Amino acid sequence: MPTGVIIHVLIVICIYSILSIGLNIIMGCAALFSMAHAALFGVGAYASALLALQGFPFWLDLLAGMFIAGLISFLIGLPTLNLVGDYLAVATMGLAEILVSIFRNWDAVTRGPMGLPGIPPASLFGLTFDSPISFLGLSAVCLLIIYLLAERLAYSPFGRVLKAIREDEGAVQALGKSTFWFKMWAFVLGGATAGAAGSLFAHYFGFIDPSSFTLWIIFFLWLIVILGGLGNNLGSIVAAVCFVAIREGLRFVGLPGNVTSAIQQILFGVLLIVMTIFAPRGLIPERKYKTRYKSHAEG
Amino acid sequence: MKMLPQLIVNGLITGGTYALAAIGYSMVYSVLKFANFANGAVAMIGAYLTFLLVTELGIYLPLAFLISILATALLGVATDKIAYKPLRQAPKISSLITAMAISFVLEAVVLLVVGAEYRPFPLPVAEGWRLGSVYITPVQTGILVASVVCVAGLWYILHKTKIGRGMRAVADNPELATINGADTDRVISAVFAIGAALAAVAGTFVGMDIALSPTMGFNITVKGFAAVVLGGMGNVTGAVLGGLILGMMENAGVWYLAGGDGRWKVTIAYAVLMFILVVKPAGLLGSKEESRVF
Secondary structure (H helix, E strand, O other): OOHHHHHHHHHHHHHHHHHHHHHHHHHHHOOOOOOOHHHHHHHHHHHHHHHHHOOOOHHHHHHHHHHHHHHHHHHHHHHHOOEOHHHHHHHHHHHHHHHHHHHHHOHHHHOHHHOEOOOOOOEEOOEEOOOHHHHHHHHHHHHHHHHHHHHHHHOOHHHHHHHHHHHOHHHHHHOOOOHHHHHHHHHHHHHHHHHHHHHHHHHHHOOEOHHHHOHHHHHHHHHHHHHOOOOOHHHHHHHHHHHHHHHHHHHOOOOOHHHHHHHHHHHHHHHHHHHHHHOOOOOOOOOOOOOOOOOHHHO | OOOHHHHHHHHHHHHHHHHHHHHHHHHHHHHHOOOOOOHHHHHHHHHHHHHHHHHOOOOOHHHHHHHHHHHHHHHHHHHHHHHHHHHOOOOHHHHHHHHHHHHHHHHHHHHHHHOOOOEOOOOOOOOOEEEOOEEEOHHHHHHHHHHHHHHHHHHHHHHHOHHHHHHHHHHHOHHHHHHOOOOHHHHHHHHHHHHHHHHHHHHHHHHHHOOEOOOHHHHHHHHHHHHHHHHOOOOHHHHHHHHHHHHHHHHHHHHHHOOOOHHHHHHHHHHHHHHHHHHOOOOOOOOHHHOEOO
16 A cells, blocks of 8 residues: 555544544543534634635644634533533534534635635644645644643543543532533533644645534544543544544445445444444443552452 | 415424424433434435335335335334343433434435435426415425324324323333333333334425435434424423424524525524523423433
8 A cells, every 4th residue: 555545544543533532521531422523623624724824824723723613612512511411412413513504604704615725734833744744743743742631631630520420410519519610621622622633634635625524523433432432542542543544445445435435334333333232431441540449349 | 574474384384394203202202311313314214215115116105105104113113122222221322322323324324225316206296276375285285284194193192092191101200100010111112113103204294395315314303303302302292383383483584584595494493403402491391300400
């Protein structure tokens, strides 16, 4: 297989890993059933792209993408984080669709289905990342930074409260914690991460259009997050490697585009159902906390 | 202003189809406390079954409709047995994920078998009628009538039959119902069967009213859910009411706010949904405990 293809696949893996880590914070740690993640990915991408097309530097549009995605997460979270799981799911689904609708129909700004072409390559500290291998370096570094931050977060006191909320929200409230704000922070941070991934996506492909940010992407991300183990960031990366490889690999089988994507959908859908029934915590469970005293149950 | 009666009538017709889909959600929710996202995909399957029976096998439309309804009802029960039953005790999030996964699988299967293009439903072309400033086609009249018949039939089942009593009992208090002799499993299967059957009717109507495409299921899911939230989760009357209101708001909204640009229809439906979720998540007829975390 030509090196160019491998590098391309690795870059896509990095971007999806960043997305999954973000979703892991929202869904894995805090168990918030958010369908808005892919749309926030799109928000980051569009925001970054529009700024870059106006001539702003990469670091600025990256931060802007993260900030705007985080801000929209905040606005989305305000009315919805109070709601029970089913309602939250539908509310975020609705918001995701509204955002995608805006991408598709706000022709004046986003050029609708025609997308935004000609996004300039990223450049930082005088280096321009316009070759695939240099971009791979950039995305790998971003992934590493985000992974380390997420790990610190997941095993920090904040992370512990999130996981406690996941297990039993009522208990956490009884202990006096404002679960709403913890969930909100998780949501905003996850959204900002998606925004960062979006910015990278825009600068790598040089062209974005609404079809990259639909609900199908969320579905793919769920698979990665669940298979990798809820709350387990390393697991998400491993799962991202598997799934992106399968997805890109299927492209080379030689069947027409919509047949392969339909087959993907069936395969992944069935896999997701099987996983949910038989291994809901994922194939690789979370790291256990080290405690000073062993409980009686463990002997 | 001149368009208003026409908009209302169109709204009632589309709303009727949403109401039928919404009833399926409402019933499953009231019995299992679980939002069956796959209902829209099931409706899509019902639509395609009717379509294929008519176009590929040349079966007479009403008969094809009936066969499709029965087959889809079986599909509904099957999805429960295969994918939801093992997750009865699991956290809610698992069932939601599975339901979405089923939707995607069904959509992809249809895409592979039939293809992704929009297919118009072959209907006999006939003159419509004019009533004042309102124009209505025979198909639309058929939809209205059938919707009313379905809702009436459902009311009859719920209130006058043994299984209907069982459904209401389980919805109210599952343990007490079991103690009193209700066969919960049968009730749940019946709920899924009826929900799926109604979804098939709704789907076929949508197919007749607009067109068929593998992604139509998702649309129906959202509209159905919006209708249920609007009317109150777990409440069949609410579902019907929500569906009708949603249909009318959609049509009026597209006309008055978007200059008739149909692309914004879905956005308006979502906006209505969001508005209700923020203002009164319990819906017009629902109760408070269902929706809020605290």
